[in-house]
Amino acid sequence: MNCNQGTPLGHVLASKASSAFSTTSAASATSAGTSRSGGSRLLFGEIDTSSDRSSELFASVCSFVLCDSSTFLKFWLEDKCRDTFLACVPKEDLASLRLACHDFSVRAAPALFNDLTITFRSSTFTRPARVAALDRLGFYVKTLRFNLPHSSETFLPPLVDPETGAELSFTYTPQIEAPTAKRPKYGDIGTTEILTRQWPTLFHAATNVPAFIRSFSAFVNLSHLKVCCPGYDQTQRYRRGTVDYALISLRIAVEQNNLNSLDFLTLSPIYPGGILHLSPILGYGASPRSARRWSRIRHLTMHVVNSPSPQLANEPDHFKLLQTYIRNFQSNLTTFKFRWIGSKGRTPFQRRIISTELTGEHPASRAAGTEEPFAARHRSTPLLYFPKLQHAEFENAKAAADDIAQFAAAHKRTLGELNFDDIELTSGTWNDALEPLTKRPRAARRSAETADIPIMLSPTTLLPAAMEQVRITTHQESGSGRKSLRMSSWLPSKRKPKAPPPVASIKKPKDGLLGSEGQLRKALRAGVFSWR
Known part of the structure; x- marks a missing residue:
C-alpha cells in the first residue's frame, strides 16, 4: 500500500x-x-x-x-x-x-474501542440503539472514561407539596430491580408522582439502577475505570444534583457485575460528596458485598477537590470520609497516587492527634520544653497501612515530618518508589521525614560458619608419619563373621595431641603417590576400601 x-x-x-x-x-x-x-x-x-x-x-x-x-x-x-x-x-x-x-x-x-468515553445524558443507557451497540462492542472495552459534568442543569430544585406549598424531604433508596405497580420506583405512589413532575428527566435516568447494571454487564474485559466529575462549584456543595445519584448507580452497577479484570480506578477530578456516594460502606444501597468488590482494586489514583468547611476549619468533614474511603483498598493496593485540587490539604495518612494516640497523654500534660524523641514517635503503625504498596505519590499537600516518617517506616519493606511533589512540611525537616529510608540497618553479627568436611587422602599434604598414626582394628562380631572397621584416630578426640616427632626424622613427601605406597598397600589389604 x-x-x-x-x-x-x-x-x-x-x-x-x-x-x-x-x-x-x-x-x-x-x-x-x-x-x-x-x-x-x-x-x-x-x-x-x-x-x-x-x-x-x-x-x-x-x-x-x-x-x-x-x-x-x-x-x-x-x-x-x-x-x-x-x-x-x-x-x-x-x-x-x-x-x-x-x-x-x-x-x-x-484498537478502536479499547478506550471508550461516555458522557452521561438522559438517554445514555435507555436508548435501545446505544444499548445494542454496547452489547456488540463492549467486549473490546478495557478503559472506560465515565464523565459526569456539573452544570446548572444537574442541580435539583427543592421538592414542593402541590397542595400546601411546603418543602418536602426526600430520602433516596436505590432499587436494583425494575419498578412495578406494587413496588414504585421511589417508595410510594405519591412520592413517585411528585418526583416525576417536578424533577427533570436527567434525575430519573441517574436513578435508573437496572439500566446501569444492564449496560455495565457488556464490559466483561474492563480493566480501568475512570470517573470524572468536572465543573464542581464549592458554593453549591450543599445542593442536591443528578451527579450524586448517577455515582450511586455507577457504584451499584460495578458491584453487581462480575468485572474480574477491573484493577485500575481513577477518580479525577472528584468532589467531596462524590467520595461519600462511591463509598461501599457509607453510600446509599451499600452492602457487605460492596466492600469485597472494591477491595480487589490494585491501582488507585485520586485527584480530590479541596473544599474546607468554614465551620470546621482545622478539620474538614470530608477528610474523615476520605480516610474511610481509602481504607477500603488497603488489602491489595500496590499503586496509590493522590493529589489535592485547589488549596493544599493534609495527606490522607496523617493522624489527627499524634501525641495522644502514641503516648496516651494529652499534649498539655507534657512538661514545657520536653519533647518526645523522634525515633519513638514513628514506630507504631500509621493510620493507613497498605501491606502490598509498591509505588506511592502525593502532590499539593501539607504534612508533618512525623507522619511522613511513620508512613515510610511502615512501608519501607515493600515500597519501591515514594514521590512527594509540592509538599509543605508543617513541622520538622525533610531529614527527619526521610530518616527511616536513609538510615542504614545495623550490621548483622557474623556467625561462625560450620560445615562437615569429608576426609580426603591427599598424599601431597599428608605426611608419612601422620599416615602411620592411623590404627585399623578388626574384631569378630558376635554371631557373624564380618569384620568391623574403626578409625578412631581420624575423629576428634579429647586426649592431648602427641608431640610431633623431631624434624630430622620426618621425611619430605614426594610428588604424587611416590613415598606412600606402603601405607596404601596396608590399608587396601586390611579391607578399608571394600566394594563387596
Whole structure:
C-alpha cells in the first residue's frame, strides 16, 4: 500500500476496491446518517446488512482483503505487525477502515474501542440503539472514561407539596430491580408522582439502577475505570444534583457485575460528596458485598477537590470520609497516587492527634520544653497501612515530618518508589521525614560458619608419619563373621595431641603417590576400601 502524505486511510482503501465496494460504502454511510431504519442503528460505522441489497454485493466487499498482493497479505495476517499498525492509526481512520470489509471491521474493532468515553445524558443507557451497540462492542472495552459534568442543569430544585406549598424531604433508596405497580420506583405512589413532575428527566435516568447494571454487564474485559466529575462549584456543595445519584448507580452497577479484570480506578477530578456516594460502606444501597468488590482494586489514583468547611476549619468533614474511603483498598493496593485540587490539604495518612494516640497523654500534660524523641514517635503503625504498596505519590499537600516518617517506616519493606511533589512540611525537616529510608540497618553479627568436611587422602599434604598414626582394628562380631572397621584416630578426640616427632626424622613427601605406597598397600589389604 502506497499512501501519499496527508491522504486519509479510508480514501486509499476505497481506491483499491471495486465499484461495488464504493457503492456499498457510500450507501451505508448515507443510511447511517439519514435513515431511521437499518442504518440509524449503525452508530460506529458497521456494514448495513438489513437493507435489500444483493448478497453478491456484500460478498465482493468481504473478499476485498483477498487481494493479489502477497506482501500486503503477509503483513495483514501477521498479528504483531497488524496490531502495531492499528495501534498507530487515528480513531477517525479506524472508523473508515471498518467500512472497507468484514475482515477489516473485525480486526480494527479492538484498537478502536479499547478506550471508550461516555458522557452521561438522559438517554445514555435507555436508548435501545446505544444499548445494542454496547452489547456488540463492549467486549473490546478495557478503559472506560465515565464523565459526569456539573452544570446548572444537574442541580435539583427543592421538592414542593402541590397542595400546601411546603418543602418536602426526600430520602433516596436505590432499587436494583425494575419498578412495578406494587413496588414504585421511589417508595410510594405519591412520592413517585411528585418526583416525576417536578424533577427533570436527567434525575430519573441517574436513578435508573437496572439500566446501569444492564449496560455495565457488556464490559466483561474492563480493566480501568475512570470517573470524572468536572465543573464542581464549592458554593453549591450543599445542593442536591443528578451527579450524586448517577455515582450511586455507577457504584451499584460495578458491584453487581462480575468485572474480574477491573484493577485500575481513577477518580479525577472528584468532589467531596462524590467520595461519600462511591463509598461501599457509607453510600446509599451499600452492602457487605460492596466492600469485597472494591477491595480487589490494585491501582488507585485520586485527584480530590479541596473544599474546607468554614465551620470546621482545622478539620474538614470530608477528610474523615476520605480516610474511610481509602481504607477500603488497603488489602491489595500496590499503586496509590493522590493529589489535592485547589488549596493544599493534609495527606490522607496523617493522624489527627499524634501525641495522644502514641503516648496516651494529652499534649498539655507534657512538661514545657520536653519533647518526645523522634525515633519513638514513628514506630507504631500509621493510620493507613497498605501491606502490598509498591509505588506511592502525593502532590499539593501539607504534612508533618512525623507522619511522613511513620508512613515510610511502615512501608519501607515493600515500597519501591515514594514521590512527594509540592509538599509543605508543617513541622520538622525533610531529614527527619526521610530518616527511616536513609538510615542504614545495623550490621548483622557474623556467625561462625560450620560445615562437615569429608576426609580426603591427599598424599601431597599428608605426611608419612601422620599416615602411620592411623590404627585399623578388626574384631569378630558376635554371631557373624564380618569384620568391623574403626578409625578412631581420624575423629576428634579429647586426649592431648602427641608431640610431633623431631624434624630430622620426618621425611619430605614426594610428588604424587611416590613415598606412600606402603601405607596404601596396608590399608587396601586390611579391607578399608571394600566394594563387596
